[in-house]
Amino acid sequence: MSSRRPSSNIERRLSERRNSDRPGLMGSRRPSIDPSRLVPMGMTSANLGDTFNVVFIGAGNIMFGSDEGPWNHSFRLEHKLGPRLKVVALIDPAVDRATAVLQKKCESFVVSAYQDTRIFKTFEDFIKNMSPRDRPRAIIIGSPPMFRGTTNPGRDIEMQILQHFPGVPMFVEKPIATGPETELDNTFQVAKAIADSGTLCSVGYMLRYLKAVQKMKQILNDNNLQVMSTIARYACAYESIAKPDWWDSAKSFGPIIEQGTHFCDLSRYFGGEVDIDSVQAHSLGWDEPAGKLSKIKFDENVIPPERRIPRVTAANWKYDNGAVGSFVHIVGLQGKNYSCEFEVFADGYSMKLVNPYVSPVLYIRKPGDDDETTIRFGDDDPFFSEISNFIDTIEDIEDDPEGAQILSNYEDAVKTYEFTWAIRRAAEESRAARLKAEAEVEAALALEAQSGPKA
Numbered sequence: 001m002s003s004r005r006p007s008s009n010i011e012r013r014l015s016e017r018r019n020s021d022r023p024g025l026m027g028s029r030r031p032s033i034d035p036s037r038l039v040p041m042g043m044t045s046a047n048l049g050d051t052f053n054v055v056f057i058g059a060g061n062i063m064f065g066s067d068e069g070p071w072n073h074s075f076r077l078e079h080k081l082g083p084r085l086k087v088v089a090l091i092d093p094a095v096d097r098a099t100a101v102l103q104k105k106c107e108s109f110v111v112s113a114y115q116d117t118r119i120f121k122t123f124e125d126f127i128k129n130m131s132p133r134d135r136p137r138a139i140i141i142g143s144p145p146m147f148r149g150t151t152n153p154g155r156d157i158e159m160q161i162l163q164h165f166p167g168v169p170m171f172v173e174k175p176i177a178t179g180p181e182t183e184l185d186n187t188f189q190v191a192k193a194i195a196d197s198g199t200l201c202s203v204g205y206m207l208r209y210l211k212a213v214q215k216m217k218q219i220l221n222d223n224n225l226q227v228m229s230t231i232a233r234y235a236c237a238y239e240s241i242a243k244p245d246w247w248d249s250a251k252s253f254g255p256i257i258e259q260g261t262h263f264c265d266l267s268r269y270f271g272g273e274v275d276i277d278s279v280q281a282h283s284l285g286w287d288e289p290a291g292k293l294s295k296i297k298f299d300e301n302v303i304p305p306e307r308r309i310p311r312v313t314a315a316n317w318k319y320d321n322g323a324v325g326s327f328v329h330i331v332g333l334q335g336k337n338y339s340c341e342f343e344v345f346a347d348g349y350s351m352k353l354v355n356p357y358v359s360p361v362l363y364i365r366k367p368g369d370d371d372e373t374t375i376r377f378g379d380d381d382p383f384f385s386e387i388s389n390f391i392d393t394i395e396d397i398e399d400d401p402e403g404a405q406i407l408s409n410y411e412d413a414v415k416t417y418e419f420t421w422a423i424r425r426a427a428e429e430s431r432a433a434r435l436k437a438e439a440e441v442e443a444a445l446a447l448e449a450q451s452g453p454k455a
Helices: 006-018 073-084 095-106 123-129 157-164 181-197 211-222 261-271 382-395 410-451
Strands: 052-057 085-091 118-120 138-141 170-172 201-203 227-237 280-284 312-318 324-333 339-346 349-354 361-365 373-376
Touching: 052 073, 073 085, 073 382, 085 095, 085 123, 095 118, 118 123, 123 157, 138 157, 138 382, 157 170, 157 181, 181 410, 201 382, 201 410, 211 261, 211 339, 211 349, 211 361, 227 261, 261 324, 261 339, 261 410, 280 410, 312 410
Parallel strands: 052 085, 052 138, 085 118, 138 170, 170 201, 227 324
Antiparallel strands: 227 339, 280 312, 312 324, 339 349, 349 361, 361 373
16 A cells, blocks of 8 residues: 655664664553552642743633543643642633633632733734743643644744743643644654754643553563554544534544544554554445434535545554554444443453543453453543643652653654554545446446447
């Protein structure tokens, strides 16, 4: 199968082999944290110290929460930093929304963090009007992904931060961008600029910070195991997704890139680097008999047919170390609850993570035991853990270098983004090939009908 970036893929793999005495293994040994160190938010106390200035970019649900999910970065930062937190600026072109969320904060017990916060439409406005005391110690980027992750004006917030605040740590939501696949090289340029500057950058792949995920990592590391296979399944409750843009592949860029990115990232986290050239995928289209959905909450006819999202995408691939991965994303459940599972196989071991977003359960089978051990993680908050580790890494408060780690940096996140695009492209190519073959059959039958019956 063709790949848009074959030379980059080959060059990366050559580089990794040159720099590792164990070819193919290095990519799967990603940073991990002892799961016992991932403490629930309610069992922590705020760090003591000086005022901690923060700039928020984006005033939407990711930053301030909603009924649709558990995300809420401001809430976690308030608990992590306590009275030290000072949000010096809230940047969002939707001033009314920013004003509303800020007012609500100022009417609550965290007023001290927001009483002096100023609202700006753009980052440039903040730069022009800031005073030296406003200089941030961290910048939290929660703006929509179509407005970041490139070097293009208006979509280059990371590059602007590097220019005006060199060295100031960034926390960036995932996916790091959504845009045409032709911009991937541009997104890798952003990653290189961040890495070359030495700027600390954490990306919000919070599932890496789950206690269950780190328990899986611990088992693999303690037993010196190589992953043989990863199997991921993500079935969303489409009835509860009423936002038309989500159903438009030209705006959200499809469920693999926008939603399935978490499980693609988990796959890379355990399996290592993906051989992009090996990715194969098939999809179920909206126009096929099995793709008809009965409870979409809006009129899908407003979206051009060629931009309607697939109902199912099934992908498989090879990792650089020879392991095999697969992922199935399904737009098929009704109601509100999703159904998600992630499974890892290694010599003698299987580990299956179920329901990671709400109440994670881990099923473990070990050598010498045909029965599974069940571990439940009911008190976990990976959103807090990723923010807590980000702040601790900035302040370098841990004596143990393994205590606070960034588990997903920007370059790592760009590779996940590249991977999701490879799956989408492979699915589209296989669909196009099938439609072409069907059209050729129809044309042949029509020609045969015109010619009359054969003698």
